[in-house]
Amino acid sequence: MIVLRNVSRVFNTSAGPVTAVDDVSLEVGQGQIYGIIGYSGAGKSTLIRLLNGLEKPTAGSVTIAGQNIATANGEALRAARLKISMVFQHFNLLWSRTVSENIAFSLQIAGAPKAQIQARVKELIELVGLAGKENTYPSKLSGGQKQRVGIARALANNPEVLLCDEATSALDPQTTDAILELLLDINRKLQLTIVLITHEMHVVRKICHRVAVMEEGRIVEEGEVLSVFTHPQKPVTRQFVKQTTEYSSADTPFNxxxxxxxxxxxxxxxxxxxxxxxxxxxxxxxxxxxxxxxxxxxxxxxxxxxxxxxxxxxxxxxxxxxxxxxxxxxxxxxxxxxxxx
Missing domain, CATH: 3.30.70.260 (ACT domain)
Structure with a gap:
């Protein structure tokens, strides 16, 4: 579904060239939940912008569902982006629109018939657990409910890939778990390919099939989540794995x-x-x-x-x-x- 080959992104700044993504290669299979984890400045945000075509790589190829996003332009790029949706850290909802109207927005932009929009919005509200909130404005919703609206909106046009950029980092632990369970449920029901960008190993542990660890623009470790957790190879990976011990107040780190x-x-x-x-x-x-x-x-x-x-x-x-x-x-x-x- 997603294939990156030797992808680099270099930014030219007044202080000289800055390499945000450095020779990254990875593959995400159809229906996988794939985690990309790293600390601030590791290159995660640039990588996700390469995946949705908001950034063009300096070198390498980014192929999603058979389409090379790196070389696509104009109508080809717009068509490729229809297969890719995004969930954001800070929700990015339209505050003057209700829950239903927020979810309907992308369908309206795509020119879908009114009856189709109404049916799809109703379906998505049920899917994300917001029944009864159809006419509520974002200001009256909790953080978790806002993110459920964001997820429903991202699913409106039946994408093949869902990108989640720190989608739970603004939420408390209990709400984070609820949103992760929702994403897992969506993955199972729709066989949707999900890429999660995060700095929290708990997120990876909870729902991801595979994980890539980024540091200074490079992928330093990659593999199945269970394998990476039990046999972390790099210092940065071992540091992330420690998060799972400290995540719950009931855990007592052993010294x-x-x-x-x-x-x-x-x-x-x-x-x-x-x-x-x-x-x-x-x-x-x-x-x-x-x-x-x-x-x-x-x-x-x-x-x-x-x-x-x-x-x-x-x-x-x-x-x-x-x-x-x-x-x-x-x-x-x-x-x-x-x-x-």
């Missing part, structure tokens, strides 16, 4: 440095999929007749599976510790020795 190092080795275990329900620690306790002290643990749910992290302390070293690590490896449990006794 291995505070553990008594004289009581044994501290191990960090990462379980994926069915391993999260296996009695692996109990089996090790029986096999080695050692007290495996559980220091901290948590489970994390992604759109495509669960993974768990568990910190243990065990009075073992040398060959015995190596045997324990080999047993864990044989059970497909990723293990890291945090410190030794």
């Amino acid at each position: 291995a440095a505070l553990v008594d190092g004289d009581a044994g080795s501290v191990l960090k275990l990462t379980f994926v999929g069915h391993n999260t329900s296996q009695p692996i620690v109990g089996e090790l306790t029986l096999k080695y007749a050692l007290p495996f002290n559980i220091l901290h643990g948590k489970m994390t749910q992604t759109a495509h599976g669960t993974f768990g992290e568990l910190w243990l302390q065990v009075p073992a070293s040398g060959a015995q510790l190596e045997n324990i690590l080999a047993d864990l490896h044989a059970r497909a449990v990723t293990t890291e020795v945090v410190n030794h006794d």
Whole structure:
């Protein structure tokens, strides 16, 4: 559905050329929810403008639904943009129009018949959960309701791709989760391809199939969400993954440095999929007749599976510790020795 090949965007400024997007290549499959995450200045906003044709790449190609957006002009570009819609961080609603009128606006611009507009607006209001708010003005809506209007408006012309530019960053955590559930529901019902630009790993964890991590204009890491969460390779990715631990006030980040190092080795275990329900620690306790002290643990749910992290302390070293690590490896449990006794 979306293919970027060696895409760069360089801006000429008074201080010299600035590379906002640097040789980026990625693919987004039909019906995928794809997350692009990075801190401010990473190049995310420029990348999304390249996807909808608001920016032209300095080099490379941007192909969406078979159309090269990078070279399209005039009528070809307008036709390509009909397949792409956008949801914004700050809603961008027309304050003088009601919910129904906001949703109808893009259909009116496209010249759709009045009866078709009315039927489509009614359908979308039901889809995004705004029944009863048809005649309400934006000033009377909550942030989450405003974003639901924005999503409905973006879907009005039946796009093939939905771009979400920090669509939840202006919302509180509870409302964020509700909007993410709505996007997931829309993806399932319509098989719509969704690209999410965000700086929040919670957003990626909640609904994305794949994720690309951007830093200084480049994609430094890319892959399936579960794989990236359980085996982050780059420092910036590991920093983002930590957000999921700190997202809920119920989580207590674990600090291995505070553990008594004289009581044994501290191990960090990462379980994926069915391993999260296996009695692996109990089996090790029986096999080695050692007290495996559980220091901290948590489970994390992604759109495509669960993974768990568990910190243990065990009075073992040398060959015995190596045997324990080999047993864990044989059970497909990723293990890291945090410190030794």
